Amino acid sequence: MDGVFAGIEQLALVKGLKASFVAYPIVNALHIMSIGALLTSVMLMDLRVIGAFRSLPQAAFVALLRRTALGAFAGALVTGALLFSVRAREYAAMPVFLAKMGLILLAGVNFLVFMRLCHARGEDELAGGDATMLAVVSLLLWTSVLFAGRFIGFL
Template sequence: MMTGLVWLEQSGVAAAMTAWPALYIVVSAAHILSIGLIIGAILPLDLRLLGFFRQAPLAAIAPLLSRTATAGVACALVTGVLLFTVRAREYAANPAFLIKLGLVAFAILNAVMLHRGLAWKEALARDGHPALSVRIAAMLSLVLWPGAVLAGRWIGFL
């Protein structure tokens, strides 16, 4: 594993990110904006699934918010990998980074399982009170995504 991390740190991507500080800044800013997309889309969707904002039809807002969050996750993953290449060994040994990765993985799995389930389709079709499984997924999401953000901020302090 260590040789793979060293390879990443010596890759052309890492060299470019190090040689051109402006590139690192742009990628870092894009990572932050991606996180904003995720949280900005998921928070209102999860709250709606938990019974808040009932005046907003779930069938109307859920597809837009889900797609927005998905785009944010995709961008955050790409920019995160680019940032990782610069200090791969350091990040791989950082407990906060490992916690962040675990929380992100679990949050993505939670979202995928929710969207593939019948209860999600029923919630969109009925626009009523979502099933318990949907509400549990929303509660998990409300813990996992902000937890990943907090763990991400914690990385620099360890």
């Protein structure tokens, strides 16, 4: 597997990213912006499901934020892959990086369970025990993703 990661680091795009004085900081800033938009939209959605912002219609509020979160996730995925590619072997060997990827996977599974619950009930608005539990789990998972990501830069 180390050969695959070494190969990623040798791609022309990655070499250009490493060599550029401007490109890497821009990609890094775009990654941070994407994460900020993702976590803000996810947290606001989860808080609405838990019962905050009751004056706002849940279905419309959550639908808007879900689209924002998915777009931000796509941005974070692309920019994160570019940042990973610069030091692929090093990052792939870090337990905290692997933990971050696992937490993102769990957050995705939590989202899919939530969506399945919505479809099973035939409702756009969910409230109550299951929805609240999934929203709290989402808040914990995405906060953990953020902390794991910050630790990567300091190890």
